Amino acid sequence: MADVLFVLILLGIAVVGAAVAVRYRRDMRAGRERIERSGSRVVRTDYGSIAYARAGEGYPVLVVHGNAGGFDQGLLLADWTIGPGFQVIAPSRFGYPGSPMPPDPSVAMQADAYASLLDALAIEQAAVVGYSAGSASAIQFAVRHPERLSALVLVEPVAPGKGPVMPKPIFTVFFKSDFIYWATITFFQPIIGGPWAGVPPGKRLTPKDKADVRMLLSSLLPVSARVDGSAFDIYVSTPGLLNATESDYPFGRIGTPALVVSAVDDPLALHENARALVEKIPNARLQAVPGGGHMLLGHHEEVRQGIMEFLRSTVASPPQPR
The missing domain is CATH 1.20.5 (Single alpha-helices involved in coiled-coils or other helix-helix interfaces)
Incomplete structure (x- = not known):
């Protein structure tokens, strides 16, 4: 027996x-x-190959994805927060799908790579929307290439101040193995998925919220294609911006109209940091979102409306080709 x-x-x-x-x-x-x-393409620049995808028609908007992203995440975030009437250009940052990590990478170099991408696409000027960890290179682009920028939007941005940094053992275990990451989000998503996606503790999720969290976490697969860029974000780019001095990020030199979008309950990119950032950028204003955490759950429509109104008020005329 x-x-x-x-x-x-x-x-x-x-x-x-x-x-x-x-x-x-x-x-x-x-x-x-x-x-x-996703229909991505690759251009060759002085900073290596850059993969990008395009969607929509209208005024060009360079979409800068967050941590563990890529051009595919850029398209997803743009779909959530940018309405019709704009041409979305979503590159992969260094170390993300299709864009290899160059020797001695820096956030400033990434910003210069955006300018090279616009050159390759014959775009003189564009609006830039940076999400989360993508805010670092979006801000550097505004500082280093002001003539190429018509408007700046920072959505749930990393900004100087306090903020969580992922412990290296967690990154090593969960984000360097496709199978371990997949198994975690597949079988333990209610426990792990919320904190990883920036859902505020104790927030009750609607079925739509749960579907959005599941979609975002699943969009990171395969994580092995994003590990180099994610490591740079977690241990170089994000801490560098959290602890930035004026010489590192001369916010006062940004003359472009800017919009900062921040949820008051975001546990990853703190709202207090976003408020302080608005005070640092001369021509910036804040769109405070009353909830939704880092993913702005339940508030995509009002965020989309705010960004569309801001862009339409600042980029009325289309750019001329180079």
Whole structure:
């Protein structure tokens, strides 16, 4: 009897293991196909290859994705927060899908790479929308290439002040293995997914909120294609901006109209930092969102409306080709 029970247990483990393996391969295949379907292209610049995707028509808006992203995340975030009537140009930053990490990378170099991308696309001037960790290079672009910038939008930006930094063991365990990351968000998403996505503690999620969190976390697959860029964000770019001095980021030199969008309950990019950032940029204003955490859950429509009104009021005439 004991031998039969043991065999049944082994059989059950084998069946479960096979089912997990099938689901993992399916989800990984779906992630790779999603990236391939996004219609990305690659341009060669002095800073290496840059992958980008375009969507929509109208005034060009350079969309700068956040941590663990890529051009595909840029398209997703733009879909949530930028309405029709604009041409979205979503590059992968250094170390993200299609854009290899160059030797001795820096945030300033990334900003210069954006200018090279606009050159390759024959775009003289564009608006820039930077999300989360992407705010660092968006701000540097505004400082280093003011003539190429017509408007600056920072959504849930990293900004000087207090802020959480991911411990290296967590990054090493969860974000360097496709399988471990996939298993975590697949089987433990209610426990882990909320904090990783910047959901405020105790927030009750609607079915739509849960679907958005699941979509964002799943969009990171395969994480192995994003690990170099994510490590740079976590250990170089974000701490550099959190602890920035005026010489590092001369905010006072930004003359372009700017909009800073921040949820009051964001646990990752603190609202108090966003308020202080608005005071540092001469021509900036704040759109304070009453809730929704880092993902602005439940507030995408009002954020989209605010960004559209800001862009339409600041970029009325289309740019001339170079």
